[in-house]
Amino acid sequence: MAPLLEASDVHVSYPVGGMFxxxxxxxxxxGVSLQIERGSVLGIVGESxxxxxxxxxxxxxxxxxxxxxxxVDGAPxxxxxxxxxxxxxxxxxxxxxxxxxxxxxxxATIRQPLDVHGIGTSRERIxxxxxxxxxxxxAQRHANSYPSQLSGGQRQRVAIARALVIxxxxxxxxxxxxxxxxxxxxxILNLLQDLRAEFNLTYVLISHDLAIVEHIxxxxxxxxxxKIVEExxxxxxxxxxxxxxxxxxxxxxxxxEPGLGIPETRLRGSFPNPMDLPPGCTFHPRCPxxxxxxxxNAPCLQNIDGKSVxxxxxxxxxxxxxxxxxxxG
Amino acid sequence: MSTLLxxxxxxxxxxxxxxxxxxxxxxxxxxxRGEMLAIVGESxxxxxxxxxxxMGLLPKGATxxxxxxxxxxxxxxxxxxRKMADIRGERIGMIFQEPMTALNPCFTVGSQLxxxxxxxxxxxxxxxxxxxxxxLEIVGITPAAQRLSQFPHQLSGGLRQRVMxxxxxxxxxxxxxxxxxxxxxxxxxxxxxxxxxxxxxxxLNMAVxxxxxxxxxxxxxxxxxxxxxxxxxxxxxxxxxxxxxPLHPYTQGLLACIPVPGRTAPGERLGSIPGVVPSIIxxxxxxxxxxxxxxxxxxxGEADIxxxxxxxxxxxxxxxxxxxxxxxxxxxxxxx
Numbered sequence: 001m002a003p004l005l006e007a008s009d010v011h012v013s014y015p016v017g018g019m020f021x022x023x024x025x026x027x028x029x030x031g032v033s034l035q036i037e038r039g040s041v042l043g044i045v046g047e048s049x050x051x052x053x054x055x056x057x058x059x060x061x062x063x064x065x066x067x068x069x070x071x072v073d074g075a076p077x078x079x080x081x082x083x084x085x086x087x088x089x090x091x092x093x094x095x096x097x098x099x100x101x102x103x104x105x106x107x108a109t110i111r112q113p114l115d116v117h118g119i120g121t122s123r124e125r126i127x128x129x130x131x132x133x134x135x136x137x138x139a140q141r142h143a144n145s146y147p148s149q150l151s152g153g154q155r156q157r158v159a160i161a162r163a164l165v166i167x168x169x170x171x172x173x174x175x176x177x178x179x180x181x182x183x184x185x186x187x188i189l190n191l192l193q194d195l196r197a198e199f200n201l202t203y204v205l206i207s208h209d210l211a212i213v214e215h216i217x218x219x220x221x222x223x224x225x226x227k228i229v230e231e232x233x234x235x236x237x238x239x240x241x242x243x244x245x246x247x248x249x250x251x252x253x254x255x256x257e258p259g260l261g262i263p264e265t266r267l268r269g270s271f272p273n274p275m276d277l278p279p280g281c282t283f284h285p286r287c288p289x290x291x292x293x294x295x296x297n298a299p300c301l302q303n304i305d306g307k308s309v310x311x312x313x314x315x316x317x318x319x320x321x322x323x324x325x326x327x328x329g
Numbered sequence: 330m331s332t333l334l335x336x337x338x339x340x341x342x343x344x345x346x347x348x349x350x351x352x353x354x355x356x357x358x359x360x361x362r363g364e365m366l367a368i369v370g371e372s373x374x375x376x377x378x379x380x381x382x383x384m385g386l387l388p389k390g391a392t393x394x395x396x397x398x399x400x401x402x403x404x405x406x407x408x409x410x411r412k413m414a415d416i417r418g419e420r421i422g423m424i425f426q427e428p429m430t431a432l433n434p435c436f437t438v439g440s441q442l443x444x445x446x447x448x449x450x451x452x453x454x455x456x457x458x459x460x461x462x463x464x465l466e467i468v469g470i471t472p473a474a475q476r477l478s479q480f481p482h483q484l485s486g487g488l489r490q491r492v493m494x495x496x497x498x499x500x501x502x503x504x505x506x507x508x509x510x511x512x513x514x515x516x517x518x519x520x521x522x523x524x525x526x527x528x529x530x531x532x533l534n535m536a537v538x539x540x541x542x543x544x545x546x547x548x549x550x551x552x553x554x555x556x557x558x559x560x561x562x563x564x565x566x567x568x569x570x571x572x573x574x575p576l577h578p579y580t581q582g583l584l585a586c587i588p589v590p591g592r593t594a595p596g597e598r599l600g601s602i603p604g605v606v607p608s609i610i611x612x613x614x615x616x617x618x619x620x621x622x623x624x625x626x627x628x629x630g631e632a633d634i635x636x637x638x639x640x641x642x643x644x645x646x647x648x649x650x651x652x653x654x655x656x657x658x659x660x661x662x663x664x665x
Contacts, residue, residue: 047515047516047517047518048486048515151605153605181371181372181542181606182371182542182544182583182586182587183371183582183583183586183601183602184601184605185586186585186586186587186599186600186601187601187603189599190598190599190601193596193598208515208516210516211545211587211588211589211590212588214588214590214595215588215593215595215596215597215599216595216596234595235595238590248517249516249517252516252517252519252520253516253545254516254519254520254523254543254545254546254548254549254550255545255548255589255590256544256545256547256548256572256584256587256589257548257549257572257589258548258549258568258569258572258573259569260548260549261549262520262523262524262527262549262550263520264520264524265517265520265521267517270485270487270488270518271485271515
């Protein structure tokens with residue numbers, strides 16, 4: 001069976017400048033291939049500007065790739081109509097304050113996808129909305145409320161109910177809990193977990209909070225400058241990250257364990273300018289383990305221990321017996 | 330360690346359309362030189378207003394009441410505004426959450442940094458410039474001389490936050506107040522900024538008040554913490570003690586909400602606190618957490634809850650016995 005969603009070598013670049021300077025292209029997504037199996041949760045992690053949000057927009061179909069293509073169930077997403085796409089893939093955005101229409105009641109907000117897709121009679125739609133409100137933990141008395149009368153956590157529940165009311169297969173959540181307080185965040189994470197079991201959903205979870213990704217995702221992809229540098233099972237990536245960038249990123253996570261102090265990341269410099277990416281491996285100027293070859297050739301994704309890694313450190317490993325530098329970090 | 334800042338019974342009231350919002354209700358804290366105290370809480374708990382009250386920067390209309398507001402022997406509650414302006418920036422530095430709004434977009438980084446020394450020390454521009462370059466290098470911005478002529482919008486978020494830190498440190502303050510200093514930053518930059526603050530704390534024997542909602546940051550960076558809820562400190566103590574044995578049901582709930590690798594299994598249900606943080610408008614009686622607390626009983630609503638000393642040296646604001654509360658953590662492994 002084809003994977004639920006598949007991207008093959010997709011690129012997205014935006015033209016910038018023009019008036020006074022020459023037109024140049026920002027490569028937001030720079031050759032990403034991935035497969036999302038049914039029932040899995042793919043976590044996409046990386047720092048701001050790494051292209052994870054552009055990639056999510058691409059997967060929802062809000063963005064067209066400059067080259068490459070995205071397939072849903074083996075069919076190209078570019079040839080699907082907006083409605084057909086929306087039936088199967090729904091987004092949940094970061095900010096529940098701006099993603100809801102302030103002039104539309106909660107019931108009307110959740111019902112809208114049913115109206116748009118012409119599902120059921122008016123009576124059935126109301127029943128579906130009521131059922132959905134129960135499922136996401138919204139009291140029925142909020143049906144006629146407006147978003148401004150709800151708390152952040154309740155609004156995010158409305159956004160999730162609206163996304164799920166037409167029973168999509170894939171939910172693309174872009175930072176679903178970062179605008180929420182700690183005690184509310186865990187409620188939404190629990191809800192996402194429950195709904196996943198209830199509706200047999202597949203998630204793409206984009207988050208800068210690695211603890212959340214580790215908690216929820218079944219697979220994780222680490223992005224840097226528009227590319228996936230490492231991808232694999234969550235437990236495998238978190239317990240033994242191979243790419244030097246994954247290692248730095250994961251070592252910088254501040255888990256709530258007193259006494260461990262603040263980790264040293266060993267990264268030099270800062271995130272590169274996306275308009276002027278370094279040649280070769282784009283990570284080499286910051287990499288604590290860079291080699292001469294890194295400045296010249298961009299590494300390709302290769303399979304190591306069941307993970308895909310894009311790094312020259314592991315290039316020899318396929319042929320040589322010794323595993324160079326694998327124990328570092 | 331000598332005590333640098335002593336606050337006793339600080340309250341802040343804010344007029345709102347519905348009445349008087351009691352944003353901060355009688356908090357007491359002490360900070361020693363070289364120490365980092367974290368004030369933790371969710372949005373609306375009054376943690377940022379506490380820091381603004383110390384700095385004398387409360388919004389118009391807000392009223393501040395305190396039994397004691399002592400900074401190195403100076404009574405901040407009574408000194409005139411002009412004197413406070415001398416202390417602010419020179420002896421107490423502040424780092425705000427959003428460096429883009431805290432820096433003036435119309436002036437170069439250099440002129441904003443130099444102004445601090447010119448204003449407080451009467452330094453010449455040349456002296457101020459040398460000091461600005463020195464500080465940018467300390468906070469890891471290179472090439473420093475070149476950055477001085479740049480405007481804030483030309484810098485990344487991490488660099489802007491470093492400029493804010495450099496600015497707060499121009500006069501080597503004795504106390505640094507950081508309000509969510511790393512919330513807008515990526516994890517790798519967050520670690521760098523926090524280790525920078527910690528290094529400077531050691532080198533200058535500077536006291537730091539860190540205001541944050543991020544329990545990971547608190548656990549790794551701070552010495553002591555105070556947990557705020559609805560304008561009150563509900564629990565305080567050393568980071569080690571409070572994380573090991575949280576006593577107040579709110580602290581226990583908060584710690585159970587976050588996944589901890591190795592303690593919470595992947596996909597396991599996280600703890601949660603039903604309901605939302607209340608805003609205390611007008612008179613309030615009893616424990617403000619009782620409506621969300623699974624252990625609440627009628628007495629919780631009857632009178633104000635006194636702060637009780639805990640056996641580990643901190644204190645907590647709950648009517649229940651310390652042993653029963655501690656036992657509760659042990660019984661559920663601290664994760665639910």
